[in-house]
Amino acid sequence: MFILLAILIRALTLPGSLDGMLFFINPDFSKLLNGQIWVEAAFVAFNTLGPGWGGLMMIGCHNKFNYNCLKASLISSMAVLLIGLFNGLVVFASAGVMAHEAEVPVDSVVTSGGFSIGFVSYPKALSFFPLPQAWCVLFYLVLILPGIDSLTVMMEPFLLVLEEMFPKFLKNKRIALLAVTTIATFIIGIMFVTQAGGYIFILGIWYIGTxxxxxxxxxxxxxxxxxxxxxxxxxxxxxxxxxxxxxxxxxxxxxxxxxxxxxxxxxxxxxxxxxxxxxxxxxxxxxxxxxxxxxxxxxxxxxxxxxxxxxxxxxxxxxxxxxxxxxxxxxxxxxxxxxxxxxxxxxxxxxxxxxxxxxxxxxxxxxxxxxxxxxxxxxxxxxxx
Known part of the structure; x- marks a missing residue:
């Protein structure tokens, strides 16, 4: 949040940021009649909130018997919504700055989803900071840490299923199981850092979480x-x-x-x-x-x-x-x-x-x-x- 706030403050000091924010809060409501917009928005909501993946159920099974799960789910959902809105303001403020420099409309700057936001919009915004290399390191560190956290939540149900399916072989062997799983996922993930990695990533996102x-x-x-x-x-x-x-x-x-x-x-x-x-x-x-x-x-x-x-x-x-x-x-x-x-x-x-x-x-x-x-x-x- 501090990194996002710093990016927003810096973007507001540059010309074009307000145009980008106004573009964000004044959408084209006629596009709401397009059913595909609702479909893609729903898929994004599923990937953001995480229902159906098993991770929420796994976390819930560790709660106390009388834990108020309804209150917790409402609070977490509202937090995700508010953070998403704030993140949108930061993205479009940065997009407005880039559009002003390129002398093009704001909608031509950010044309796709999270992939372009993480690897195009934010790096470009950080280039306006003093010592941009240091800010880029901090920003991608911020990306990596939540990524590891979310991956842990998604991986834990998989490990629990294996332990319950093969209790004789995997009992009290969590460290070894985790090491093998980590190495296997690391090897699989190598293909995402190749020259075709971006294309493979988009293909997976298109079909895995939809x-x-x-x-x-x-x-x-x-x-x-x-x-x-x-x-x-x-x-x-x-x-x-x-x-x-x-x-x-x-x-x-x-x-x-x-x-x-x-x-x-x-x-x-x-x-x-x-x-x-x-x-x-x-x-x-x-x-x-x-x-x-x-x-x-x-x-x-x-x-x-x-x-x-x-x-x-x-x-x-x-x-x-x-x-x-x-x-x-x-x-x-x-x-x-x-x-x-x-x-x-x-x-x-x-x-x-x-x-x-x-x-x-x-x-x-x-x-x-x-x-x-x-x-x-x-x-x-x-x-x-």
Whole structure:
């Protein structure tokens, strides 16, 4: 933040910076009618906030049982939004300075996303500073440190999955596993510093964090909202926080998110185009490689689903229904809550699709007797939040 603030202050002392900032806060609203703009904005939001990658779930599993995750998610999301807006002001202030020197419109300076921002706009802005080499070192150090931090969050779920899949071989061998994984990712990353690195980077960004992540989040919303059910999720949250899910969150989970993500996937696939990098259009085989990358992230989940169905007994319909139910190990992590949870467990909370729809839409009535917690129990739970 201090580096960004220093860049902004320096940019404001140069001609053209205000033009760039005005260009940022006065967008062309007619472009909002373009569906592709919404698709790309949604993909950027997914990559920025990080849902569907597994890292947020991994961090959440280390929280206390009664940790107020809703408040934390709102605070972190607002922080990301505000930092993004501030970052946009800095970028376009720098772009305005460059546009003034080149005597060209501001929109012709920054023509692509984060790649050009990190390696074109900011280095150019730092060239106006005294001792620009030192500022560039500090700036890229600022880029590297959050990059390592975010990579740690993304890598930890992968390591945990390996440890749970092969407990006999990997038990108490985290250092060796981390060393092998680090070396492997380092070797893979060498291709990004070659002359074709920029093209490979754009190809990966185009396919890795787009359709697959949106599809994963869509399935998560359907599973929690309709398979497991907001009624059971309500009771679980009430056990943890002493109150049910807010109505806005429940409606978003059950209706708005599935509809929005389904529409997003439909529009993005209907308007699909091969990636571009500047004036370079990627050939057909590059697009095929990209789709293989997309499918590679979905294959393990699909394969495990097929394996689960194959190992169940009965007809295919019975296997499917059984596979959608939690196992006997599914219960609260806090031992004091297990008995209370068993009073109204998964099997005693089944609803028809009509009942589920009405519950997801209206929620539990205040006078409902289906709650398994007395007022005294709820008051005691609120002490932890």
């Amino acid at each position: 359709w697959n992540i949106v599809l994963i989040c869509l399935l998560e919303a359907i599973v929690f909202g309709w398979v497991y059910g907001c009624n059971r999720l309500d009771k679980d949250i009430q056990m943890m926080l002493g109150r049910p899910i807010p109505a806005a969150v429940r409606i978003c989970l059950a209706f708005i998110i599935p509809i929005f993500l389904s529409t997003l996937l439909t529009i993005s696939l209907a308007t699909y185009r091969t990636p571009t990098f500047g004036e370079y259009d990627y050939p057909g085989y590059a697009a095929a490689v990209g789709w293989c990358i997309t499918l590679s992230t979905l294959t393990p989940g699909i394969g495990y689903a097929v394996y689960t169905l194959a190992t169940q007994k009965g007809t295919i319909i019975k296997r499917f229904k059984t596979s959608l139910r939690p196992t006997n190990d599914w219960m609260p992590a806090k031992a004091d809550c297990i008995e209370s949870w068993k009073k109204d467990n998964y099997h005693n909370s089944r609803m028809s699709w009509r009942q589920m729809f009405l519950y997801n839409l209206k929620g539990r009535s205040r006078n409902s007797a289906s709650s398994t917690f007395t007022m005294e129990e709820q008051d005691s739970l609120k002490m932890y939040t």
